[in-house]
Amino acid sequence: MSWFLWLLTPWSSLTTQLGLGAAGLGVVQASLCFSWGALSDKSLFQDGDVILGGLFPIHYAESRERHNFTAKPLHKPCTGFDVQGLKYMYAMAFALEEINRDSTLLPGVKLGYHVFDSCSRYPWALGHALTLVAGDTNSCNLTAPHESAGDKPVPLVIGGAASSTGILLSSMLMPFSVPIISFMASCPCLSDRRKFSNFFRTIPSDVYQARAMARLAMRFHWNWIGAVAVNTDYGRLAIQAFQKEIRGRGVCLEYIEMFSRETIAIDAKRAALTIESSTASVILIFSWYTDVKTIILELARRNVTGKQFLASESWSTSEHLLQDPAISEVLAGVLGVAIQSSPIPGFENYLRSLHPVSRPFDRFLAELWQREFKCNADSAFSGAERLLQTASLPPCTGAESLKEVQHPFTDTSQLRAEHNVYLAVYAAAHGLHSLLSCPRRGSDPGKNHTCFPPKHIHSKELLQHMSKVNVTTALGDAFYFEGADIKAKYDLVNWQRSPEGTLRLVLVGRVDGFDLHLNESAVQWSTGSSQVPKSVCSESCPPGTRKANRVGAPPCCFDCVLCAEGEISNDTDSLHCNPCPPEFWPNVEQTTCVPRQLDFLSFSETLGITLTTVAVSGATVTAAVFVVFLHHRHTPIVRANNSELSFLLLVSLKLCFLCSLVFIGQPSVWSCRFQQVAFGISFVLCVSCLLIKTIVVLAVFHSARPGAGSMMKWFGPELQRGSVGFFTTIQVIISTIWLSLSPPVPKLDLGFQGSKVTVKCSMTSVVGFSLVLGYIGLLACTCLLLAFFARKLPDNFNEAKLITFSMLIFCAVWVAFVPAYVSSPGKYVVAVEIFAILASSYGLLLCIFAPKCFIILLRPEKNTKKHLMSK
CATH class of the missing domain: 1.20.1070.10 (Rhodopsin 7-helix transmembrane proteins)
Structure with missing residues (x-):
């Protein structure tokens, strides 16, 4: 990511210095199109008085290649379809429709949206973001899904599912004061307001997640842990935050295996070999679920079981992993930190009511229909606009429906990232409310009135009002930004084996700020029992001994040395033995000082x-x-x-x-x-x-x-x-x-x-x-x-x-x-x-x-x- 940001920094500086505005954005966008080729044309547009931009990873590249910087980068097409990313997009659409029906939040103002598929790639996300902000959909030969989409630049963008993407978007759009609200970028670095003054997020910083995991390690006396992380800002900085939390607290990392998504096949084998040969039985993984699946499949191939995995929020609730029987033996007992689950009233009915007939320009919904019902729902498009090779598929009858289908897309039992998207939309709406509303002289002071037309909103003005957002959710929870962040709240989840042999997600605790609440009796560990697994380099030193560090070894690897004569230690893993007072002497176990026995020449000896x-x-x-x-x-x-x-x-x-x-x-x-x-x-x-x-x-x-x-x-x-x-x-x-x-x-x-x-x-x-x-x-x-x-x-x-x-x-x-x-x-x-x-x-x-x-x-x-x- 850093090299890509370095590549784009001159363009950002140029647009700032020359004050080119939208023209400057066009220059950068044209440069991206020239360097990376045509961007994905998959988008969805809904007109309104104010258009909000959206970037969601609806597709992904099933394989990646490492760039050697000696030739023009070649990116394979995004053929992988992520139902979860599609659900994020509809959470945004649902929230906007709900706000438009509300006559009190933005009266007289209709919100619209313009959503692009970021394809989980940095240049795609950045190019689409520039398209949204510049309001020009033809810079890279994109075809606007609606004739009015091209002349409406958005004042705010919701997206950036990855921390690296969030860093790029914030850095590139900061000269134009365009607010970014991310629902998944959790890197602690994004809390720095001096570098990312236009960035906001509805997911807590990884500092809280790392602290929760560190407290779990200390709670269960795991002092010897392995760490695997994706080699991005998310993975690197999450590991750094975890190391900071465990420093000086008797927890050590046996190894840190970093992998790149471009070489995941090779790196997964190396990581699996390290996990297999290590003595640590607890493994911490910070990565996206697709990368985790590659590593776990390699472990399953090697028949490596019994390892206790600690999952980050990016994969701890992944249905793709939970429903895969090939890796169920390896992942049984996973204990993870998850984004807090909150219900969204009416969202399930909204998802089940979606149909290509009522949304003829929704390419994403048409693709979902084709994949799930095995029929051609692409009749609304023609020629180059075809989404899939559907020649062999029969046309849809129109009777297909999601109302009675049990599918991950319609499952709203645990809305996590979707709820973050929902909050991000409401945060944007409240920012607009603060911007568009002001008391008019001589009017009722209890009522708010629009000061100027909503079509002339500038992103810089909206950015100033975003920090004032204070939302009360439908469940009565207060939501507000502290800088870029919100109050940390997580769920603690456990992957438990059901009677049918499949894995299911069980809520076993929660994290509220820095407080951790866990129901230990409800946890099912990787061993299949309620017995907490051990993961130590050296067994704890019992009372009566002290820890003696091994030369050249981490502090978690030590030997237990008996206390010297006249000294005691009454704690487990004591660093020092304490001498007894002169009138006292250690007991046989050397755990406590007892009064010394009086000795004199007696008649009985x-x-x-x-x-x-x-x-x-x-x-x-x-x-x-x-x-x-x-x-x-x-x-x-x-x-x-x-x-x-x-x-x-x-x-x-x-x-x-x-x-x-x-x-x-x-x-x-x-x-x-x-x-x-x-x-x-x-x-x-x-x-x-x-x-x-x-x-x-x-x-x-x-x-x-x-x-x-x-x-x-x-x-x-x-x-x-x-x-x-x-x-x-x-x-x-x-x-x-x-x-x-x-x-x-x-x-x-x-x-x-x-x-x-x-x-x-x-x-x-x-x-x-x-x-x-x-x-x-x-x-x-x-x-x-x-x-x-x-x-x-x-x-x-x-x-x-x-x-x-x-x-x-x-x-x-x-x-x-x-x-x-x-x-x-x-x-x-x-x-x-x-x-x-x-x-x-x-x-x-x-x-x-x-x-x-x-x-x-x-x-x-x-x-x-x-x-x-x-x-």
């Missing part, structure tokens, strides 16, 4: 049970030793080792074993405070007893030396008890100050990200805890040092040796405790401290009391003073 058993066993053994010692308290081995301190040591060891139980279980404020105090005081009491016992051993042996007899008076029982109490009191004071100033408190230790959070006693004051441990360590080291010095003192049973071994174990355990305590994670910190308590307690118990119990219970003969005193 294996480690807790083991440590509890060991602790209770130690306390039990200590109690048993206490009983043994108490029972044999008068024996030499018990009395020789300071029985009072031994009993006190056993009590402190039992407390050490039992204090470890305080560390098990969920920490609380009081348990955190008590466990460290109990631990510190119990071990100080234990180590103090050992220290005093060691000092007593040293004092006893040193008192045997000459001059050292007075040493033992300083280490009597009272002083021993007092010393133990003194050392223990220091620990009590340290613990009291620590608990008063900064006591341990329960704290959630988030630690490393994990599903559990450790509850532990936090040492808010490291100094306090260090002083408690340090004081125990000081006493233990002092005891170890003194016991080491006393290990070789003469006696058969020297307790200093046992204390040395026990303190070595004690110190080794607690030295190893420090790095283990610092490096242990979570609840194992508590387990390490309990282990240290139990290990050191068992070390003291076994090293000190096991040998004594062995002698008491198993070697009673050695439990004598003589044996103990022997060297």
